[in-house]
Amino acid sequence: MFLPANVQTNIDRIQNRINSSANTLSSKTEDNSEKIKNLIEAVRLALIILSAVMLLLTFLGFVFSLFGMQFLVYILVITGWILVTGTFILCGIFLLLHNVTGDTCVAMNQWVQNPTAHTALDDILPCVDNATAQETLTRSKEVTSQLVNLMNTVINNVSNNNFPPNFGPFYYNQSGPPVPNICNPFNSDLTDRTCAPGEVDLNNATQAWRGYVCQTSGNGICVTRGRLTPAMYGQMTAGVNVSYGLYRYGPFLVNLEDCSFVRQTFSDIHATYCPGLRRYSRWIYIGLVMVATAVMLSLVFWVIYGRERRHRVYTKQRTPGGFAGDKPS
Structure with missing residues (x-):
């Protein structure tokens, strides 16, 4: 109500942008987290199923070979070769993932250790220089301080003054205890x-002012005790939200701008998650190679055992005293 029109418009625009950015960031983060969890769960389930099928195939092949069920053994051999081929392909995928993970971790560490050197990540993460980042931080402090001073001016010169009824737009029958000023952080x-003493912080100013809001009539005049109309309270709440957002998140946004936050994140990832990720991915593709090799050797041994079994039966039939020799000629 008492803020300039351009300031009100800027406050509303900034507040909408902050809310939109926060909602978008929260939504995208939640979606990406859910997708990553689903992918990891699907890979885990696929590896468990593949291992179980391989073990079952090996056991059935062993049993069928012992009992001489050659037809079933041949079916398992064909199925086994298909599974072995798929396992080797999956092993290659995990080997590629292992190498990509290692290269990514090395690239992140190089970018963190050499912030001024031109690396591959510079093309992906365009960072501004420190002077520009500090200039942005200074401007955010200036806007925060100016907004707080403007709202304190309205409180001191309008809300906390008892104007006569003929004093135009500054009179709205304000009464009661004075509204506390906002603490300017700068x-x-x-x-x-x-x-x-007596000032309220930016983080709880809206709650503190809520007790000073009056009920108004149709022409905007207070009909109950209070020094802030609902319209004034809404505008000042928007101003406080913008000021608090700039004060609280301005340094963080500057860290994003000059990539300090990204460097710290990459450093934590390289120190905490990269060793385990590379180790476990290596274990996975080594395990897949071992399983595929074991099943492949089992397939070969099944075929060799089947041929040897048929050869023994054939030899026994042709040997004197065997099954064929007992028959009359």
């Missing part, structure tokens, strides 16, 4: 400032 030189 001095005039933008250094950190300590709150004075």
Whole structure:
């Protein structure tokens, strides 16, 4: 109500952008997290099923070979070769994943250790220089301080004054205890400032002001005790939200801008997750190679055993005293 029209428009626009960005970031993060979890769960289930099928195939082939069920053995041999081929392909995929993971971890570590060197990640993560980032932080502090000063000016000169009824738009029958000022977190030189007694912090100003809001009539005049109309309270709440957002998240956004946050994240990933990820991916493809090789050797041994069994039966039939020799000529 008492803020300039351009300031109100800018506050509403910034608030909408902040809310939209926060909602988009939260939604995308949740979706990506869910997709990654589903992918990992699907891979885990596929590996378990593949291992179980391989073990079952090996056991059945062993049993069928012992009992001389050559037809079933041949069926298992054909099925086994298909599974072995698929397992080797899957092993190659995990080997590729292992190499990509290793190269990515090395690239992240090089980018963190050499922030001024041109690396492959520079083309993916365009970072601004430190001077530009600090200029952005300074401007965010200035906007925060100016918004707080503007709202305190409205509180001191309008809300906490008792104007006569003929004093135009500044009179709306305000009454009751004075509205506390907002604590400006910065001095005039933008250094950190300590709150004075009686001031309210940016993070709880809207809750503190809620008790000073009056009920108004159709023409905007307070009909109950209070020094803030609902319209004023809404505009000042929007201003507080923008000021608090810039004050609270401005340094974080600057860290995003100059990639300090990304460097710290990459450093944590390289130190915490890269060793385990590379180790476990190596275990997976080595395990797949061992399983595929074992099944492949089992297939070969089944065929050899089947041929040897038929050869023994044939030899026994042709040997004197065997099954064929007992028959009359």
